[in-house]
Amino acid sequence: MSTPTALPKTKRGVERRAQILSAAETVIGEKGFTAASIADITREAGTAQGTFYIYFASKEEIFRELVLEMGRITRTIVTRAVSEASDRLQAEQDGLRAFLRFVAKRPSLYQIVEEARFVDPDAYRAYFTSFAKAYESQLAAAAAAGELRPGDAEIRAWALMGMAKTLGERFVIWEAEPDIDRVVDEAFALIRTGLEP
Template identity: 45%
Template structure:
């Protein structure tokens, strides 16, 4: 997916959530999204209900429709919201890292930490493939695009081998997804730092420019 296509899809997804005009409205919408994450994470899309989401959020049923038109709309908005939460959680550590291998290590470590606190992420994103395929595709396409931009910029700086780009980005993203499943959702028996260290070593040997 080209960046322009991703941006257009992102705008469409954002429209599933009506923009609050007040701080109180933003807090209410946040409460609904957080409750929806628990509801969909525990029960799945089809068994989840709007009434249960509003009970979890401790808001009136009418408040839900102030911000979302339907269960489908809140689900689409939630997929986008969780994708943004992952991005916002890992971005500061990536920016602060010294070198691209360290940045990818920081990104994986931040992702593992996020997943351990938000295990519902996997069920929600997996269900999106069938409930709303465009949101599912957008989640991964925009994530891969961010990684691609980081890798190509680092290759241009001479930190990585020439030609490192989109294919490597999808490979890194796929690896991180399954590492998150194994070491974030299924079991947390390995320290996240150790997992990130081992992958950083593998990346350095595989795509690091030994001449730099």
């Protein structure tokens, strides 16, 4: 059922596992978890169906793996983008842009994280909570340093994450030719100075 499958021990095994994982990203990202069958995944990977179960205990397990991968990548990308900023407001703008570019590049992983809400709620929560924790402490530090207007860092973190998520969906995923810079500029203006005239 959920015996955590051991990692492969040969070079070939490592490659096969990666092939299958990548195929799963493609297929599940396109068709969704339920519609994507193991047969679809192994066909995409170019292996027999049984091979799947050498590397993953279940369809759920490979899915969780994809969510974890997505978490690692997103955090890395955003952290790197933000680390070069001179102040916190600049970091907000850079982070948003990096995130939206990532969504444009890997829309499938974006889809997968959202579907995790239903397929693997714990993984979903962990993904956002771990992101939010880091985000929150950055915001709190910046506010304490007077770089931001005072305010609740936790609520801000989630509000800003939600904004980014939905902008990514609407203006990147749904758009044939996303204009990321325009979205970043407008959204950042809102984040920076608000709606009040």
